[in-house]
Amino acid sequence: VTFFTCAAPWVFLTRFIASGIQDDTARTEARAAHVKKVTAKCESLKDNWDQPTKVDKYWLKDKARMTVVDADSLPLQEGKRPVW
Numbered sequence: 001v002t003f004f005t006c007a008a009p010w011v012f013l014t015r016f017i018a019s020g021i022q023d024d025t026a027r028t029e030a031r032a033a034h035v036k037k038v039t040a041k042c043e044s045l046k047d048n049w050d051q052p053t054k055v056d057k058y059w060l061k062d063k064a065r066m067t068v069v070d071a072d073s074l075p076l077q078e079g080k081r082p083v084w
Contacts, residue, residue, distance in 0.1 A: 058064055 059068075
C-alpha cells in the first residue's frame, strides 16, 4: 500500500499550500484596520503640527544653553555634524 492510494500527489500538495494561505476577507479587514489606524495617527499629527516643540523660554535654561556651548566648543571633524 502506498501513501497516495486514493488521490494524486499534487492534490495533497495543493491542499497543503492552500491551507497556509490567508482568507481574502481577513486580509482585507486587516488592511482596512491598518489604514484606519494610520489615518487616525496622521490626523492627530496634523492637529498638533502648529504646536511648539519646546516649552516657553526653553533655550534660556542652563541645560539647553550648555548643550549649544559644548557643541560649539568641540572641533568639527570631517564628515560629522554638530550634536544639536
